[in-house]
Amino acid sequence: xxxxxxxxxxxxxxxxxxxxxxxNNTTVxxxxxxxxxxxxxxxxxxxxxxxxxxxxxxxxxxxxRLREHKGRIHDLDVVGRPDTLPVLAAVAAVTxxxxxxxxxxxxxxxxxxxxxxxxxxxxxxxxxxxxxxVTSSDAFTGENFRRGGYLPHAERYERAAEVVxxxxxxxxxxxxxxxxxxxxxxxxLRPDAVRPVDHRGKHAQVSGLFTTxxxxxxxxxxxxxxxxxxxxxxxxxxxxxxxSAHSTFEAGRTFYDDVKGRLAAHGRARDALKILxxxxxxLGDDLQDxxxxxxxxxxxxxxxxxxxxxxxxxxxxxxxxYDPEGPLPDxxxxxxxxxxxRGRVRHAADPRAVAAAxxxxxEANDWSIRRLVIEKTARGGFVGTAQQVADDIDRHVQExxxxxxxxxxxxxxxxxxxxxxxxxxxxxxxxxxRAEYAGTTLREHLGLAAPGRGDDxxxxxxxxxTLVG
Amino acid sequence: MVFPYPDDHTAPRSVHLGIDLTDGGAHPAxxxxxxxxxxxxxxAGRLLELVTTAQRGLLDLVTFDDGFALxxxxxxxxxxxxxxxxxxxxLAPRSAGIGLVxxxxxxxxxxxxxxxxxxxxxxxxxxxxxxQVSWSTGAPEAAAFGRKGPQGEADAVAEADEAVEVVTRLWxxxxxxxxxRDASTGRFIDREKLHxxxxxxxRFAVKGPSITPRSPQxxxxxxxxxxxxxxxxxxxxxxxVVRVSAVDAGQAAAVRARIRDAAAAAxxxxxxxxxxxxxxxxxxxxxxxxxxxxxxxxxxxxxxxDTDSLTHVGTARDLxxxxxxxxxGGSADGFHLRPSSLSTDLxxxxxxxxxxxxxxxxxRxxxPGTTLRQTLGLERPANRFATAPVARETA
Numbered sequence: 001x002x003x004x005x006x007x008x009x010x011x012x013x014x015x016x017x018x019x020x021x022x023x024n025n026t027t028v029x030x031x032x033x034x035x036x037x038x039x040x041x042x043x044x045x046x047x048x049x050x051x052x053x054x055x056x057x058x059x060x061x062x063x064x065r066l067r068e069h070k071g072r073i074h075d076l077d078v079v080g081r082p083d084t085l086p087v088l089a090a091v092a093a094v095t096x097x098x099x100x101x102x103x104x105x106x107x108x109x110x111x112x113x114x115x116x117x118x119x120x121x122x123x124x125x126x127x128x129x130x131x132x133x134v135t136s137s138d139a140f141t142g143e144n145f146r147r148g149g150y151l152p153h154a155e156r157y158e159r160a161a162e163v164v165x166x167x168x169x170x171x172x173x174x175x176x177x178x179x180x181x182x183x184x185x186x187x188x189l190r191p192d193a194v195r196p197v198d199h200r201g202k203h204a205q206v207s208g209l210f211t212t213x214x215x216x217x218x219x220x221x222x223x224x225x226x227x228x229x230x231x232x233x234x235x236x237x238x239x240x241x242x243x244s245a246h247s248t249f250e251a252g253r254t255f256y257d258d259v260k261g262r263l264a265a266h267g268r269a270r271d272a273l274k275i276l277x278x279x280x281x282x283l284g285d286d287l288q289d290x291x292x293x294x295x296x297x298x299x300x301x302x303x304x305x306x307x308x309x310x311x312x313x314x315x316x317x318x319x320x321x322y323d324p325e326g327p328l329p330d331x332x333x334x335x336x337x338x339x340x341x342r343g344r345v346r347h348a349a350d351p352r353a354v355a356a357a358x359x360x361x362x363e364a365n366d367w368s369i370r371r372l373v374i375e376k377t378a379r380g381g382f383v384g385t386a387q388q389v390a391d392d393i394d395r396h397v398q399e400x401x402x403x404x405x406x407x408x409x410x411x412x413x414x415x416x417x418x419x420x421x422x423x424x425x426x427x428x429x430x431x432x433x434r435a436e437y438a439g440t441t442l443r444e445h446l447g448l449a450a451p452g453r454g455d456d457x458x459x460x461x462x463x464x465x466t467l468v469g
Numbered sequence: 470m471v472f473p474y475p476d477d478h479t480a481p482r483s484v485h486l487g488i489d490l491t492d493g494g495a496h497p498a499x500x501x502x503x504x505x506x507x508x509x510x511x512x513a514g515r516l517l518e519l520v521t522t523a524q525r526g527l528l529d530l531v532t533f534d535d536g537f538a539l540x541x542x543x544x545x546x547x548x549x550x551x552x553x554x555x556x557x558x559x560l561a562p563r564s565a566g567i568g569l570v571x572x573x574x575x576x577x578x579x580x581x582x583x584x585x586x587x588x589x590x591x592x593x594x595x596x597x598x599x600x601q602v603s604w605s606t607g608a609p610e611a612a613a614f615g616r617k618g619p620q621g622e623a624d625a626v627a628e629a630d631e632a633v634e635v636v637t638r639l640w641x642x643x644x645x646x647x648x649x650r651d652a653s654t655g656r657f658i659d660r661e662k663l664h665x666x667x668x669x670x671x672r673f674a675v676k677g678p679s680i681t682p683r684s685p686q687x688x689x690x691x692x693x694x695x696x697x698x699x700x701x702x703x704x705x706x707x708x709x710v711v712r713v714s715a716v717d718a719g720q721a722a723a724v725r726a727r728i729r730d731a732a733a734a735a736x737x738x739x740x741x742x743x744x745x746x747x748x749x750x751x752x753x754x755x756x757x758x759x760x761x762x763x764x765x766x767x768x769x770x771x772x773x774x775d776t777d778s779l780t781h782v783g784t785a786r787d788l789x790x791x792x793x794x795x796x797x798g799g800s801a802d803g804f805h806l807r808p809s810s811l812s813t814d815l816x817x818x819x820x821x822x823x824x825x826x827x828x829x830x831x832x833r834x835x836x837p838g839t840t841l842r843q844t845l846g847l848e849r850p851a852n853r854f855a856t857a858p859v860a861r862e863t864a
């Protein structure tokens with residue numbers, strides 16, 4: 001940072017998170033270096049290495065029902081993971097500074113319970129908790145819950161907004177310095193330090209006193225990943241971080257402009273919301289070497305059976321008799337069978353048109369099924385030497401295609417070790433990424449303001465006097 | 470994965486000692502005692518110090534109470550709670566040997582979430598999780614969730630019973646060797662070894678399987694406090710560890726017999742149930758100084774300490790004698806100790822009572838294994854869904 005020329009504008013600071021390898025086909029489990037996705041040592045490895053590299057946060061995804069394909073549990077990708085929040089609480093024990101972000105569903109959890117879990121995580125981690133809020137509402141997932149899949153799709157953001165509203169009321173109901181613990185007078189809490197909450201809404205009715213002290217961050221950092229118009233508006237109104245899917249430069253800039261442009265309408269500053277696309281990194285000795293490695297990884301990520309299963313999602317029918325190394329199926333998609341794969345979103349609005357386009361593209365390029373799927377599931381990502389990747393990441397951030405990235409490794413748990421060792425130091429050298437943590441909380445790492453309490457002392461005191469006594 | 474098994478035939482029998490690490494101690498005014506670290510009540514460092522001490526004493530397990538209502542603002546009482554499951558998980562990587570048993574409510578929670586939370590604590594602790602089952606009948610808890618009104622004891626216990634059924638089935642919904650990573654066929658799991666639990670109950674339906682693979686203990690021990698007739702019946706059907714209240718050895722023997730009979734009637738082997746007597750503890754160098762400590766706490770609180778079970782106010786030697794007498798007489802399998810003040814009584818238990826019990830050869834000198842089930846002398850149960858007996862490595 002001392003290398004920045006005096007008088008020049010300070011470099012925009014990059015924010016970097018790491019995504020623990022998940023239940024998806026980015027994660028290559030067949031590689032001999034691939035360790036357990038369950039053993040705590042894997043979580044500890046990635047979190048500690050990321051903290052040594054001074055990254056902003058460690059991120060866990062979640063899915064509340066095992067995916068199914070053709071009516072049976074999908075068995076080709078990594079399956080199974082531990083519970084998000086207890087893992088983050090355990091990671092808090094083996095790290096000191098790195099943020100701890102967890103994906104938690106607003107549909108299948110209750111706001112009172114969520115608020116106390118995140119307040120607890122924030123306290124037990126010294127102010128490092130973050131909540132990536134997701135809104136799935138499908139009846140398939142609902143079958144695991146007593147509430148069931150009752151929520152109409154259109155209401156999922158409505159409920160999410162209300163869940164956040166209630167959680168914030170609960171977090172705000174305790175003063176920052178509520179615990180007095182005055183042994184002499186016997187006042188454990190400062191008088192009137194806890195005010196009652198009374199929320200009567202469409203999706204939640206919560207009243208009474210909250211059990212858990214306010215965390216060091218006031219509110220945990222809120223992440224949001226929705227890409228629909230509703231999702232973008234929700235993020236602009238509510239979130240601190242957007243977990244974006246737009247990692248390429250042009251798409252990133254368009255998305256960045258769009259979402260940042262929505263902030264003013266909510267009275268928020270442009271830098272009150274950070275936009276962090278998920279991305280991958282493949283390093284090599286030169287560009288050609290890196291590209292060869294990237295291709296090897298793509299082949300590992302898409303074995304033949306995975307390619308067929310991917311096509312079956314679009315085709316809506318069994319394609320097991322087709323050779324993954326051969327041409328695309330000549331049969332038409334079964335457009336009425338919409339449930340061949342459950343537990344993840346089906347993307348194509350018109351499967352027949354998409355199938356026709358893919359067939360044409362594969363014929364024109366002489367691609368096999370597997371090759372086409374490799375092309376269609378490509379997620380971009382940074383490929384090159386450490387210097388090239390550092391240059392690229394910095395360019396995306398300095399030119400407002402993002403505020404940083406969430407790095408997704410393909411190997412558990414050491415898939416990013418090389419990035420920490422070789423790319424991060426280059427970003428630090430040029431003054432775009434911290435060499436040391438300046439603060440202790442995730443809010444401080446991300447440069448986010450501490451939230452207020454929405455204080456209204458007069459009415460709060462009146463109600464608390466009647467309810468607390 | 471193959472996990473180690475206890476060897477019941479060679480491990481010397483030990484009395485079982487749990488300890489309650491809730492708040493600053495069991496006495497409401499404990500936080501006001503000198504050295505109580507009351508400013509650090511919600512501090513992870515303080516909790517870790519407590520668990521480290523309990524582990525130094527080779528105690529079986531620690532429990533953390535929890536609930537969805539803020540404690541009432543009595544004269545000088547502690548107010549505020551952390552989520553007990555996250556506390557247990559936070560302590561897991563920094564401890565070894567000792568069982569970590571958080572309380573989780575069944576009245577207002579989702580059994581699916583409870584199942585994966587406890588299984589995950591078991592994974593991160595390498596087999597030291599337990600679950601203390603609770604239920605709530607209060608209006609404040611119901612109002613915090615707003616989904617239903619308050620329930621009576623019988624109804625809440627019946628719901629807890631159903632929740633425990635679902636949670637324990639989910640713990641078995643993955644067989645131990647379901648993850649195969651078979652590169653030759655491209656299959657990560659053998660899906661024949663994952664099971665829908667298809668629970669269609671009175672209060673809820675849960676499909677399964679869990680998202681979390683079977684944990685090191687398979688079934689983390691279930692702890693139930695037999696606080697009512699309904700709760701005792703639930704404990705006899707479902708619990709591995711039963712906490713009971715008793716003020717004398719005869720009463721303890723009677724309630725233990727009742728639980729063992731009920732367990733047998735439910736088709737269980739009574740020897741797989743550990744009955745621990747809740748014991749409130751105030752230890753002093755002599756009886757008078759212990760009483761003086763209690764008097765001080767009572768003065769601070771302004772009322773007499775009203776306990777509902779065995780209450781020891783005296784020396785470490787007398788407590789060790791009581792433990793020995795009740796255990797040898799078959800009144801209890803052990804004790805769940807509730808220190809009046811954690812800052813004082815926990816150290817006295819670990820540094821004074823434990824060595825006396827070891828000298829009397831009724832308490833372990835090392836942990837028999839690495840898991841809580843091993844410490845409790847309970848076998849790792851077979852998976853109820855497994856179609857064929859799985860070959861196990863034996864020590």
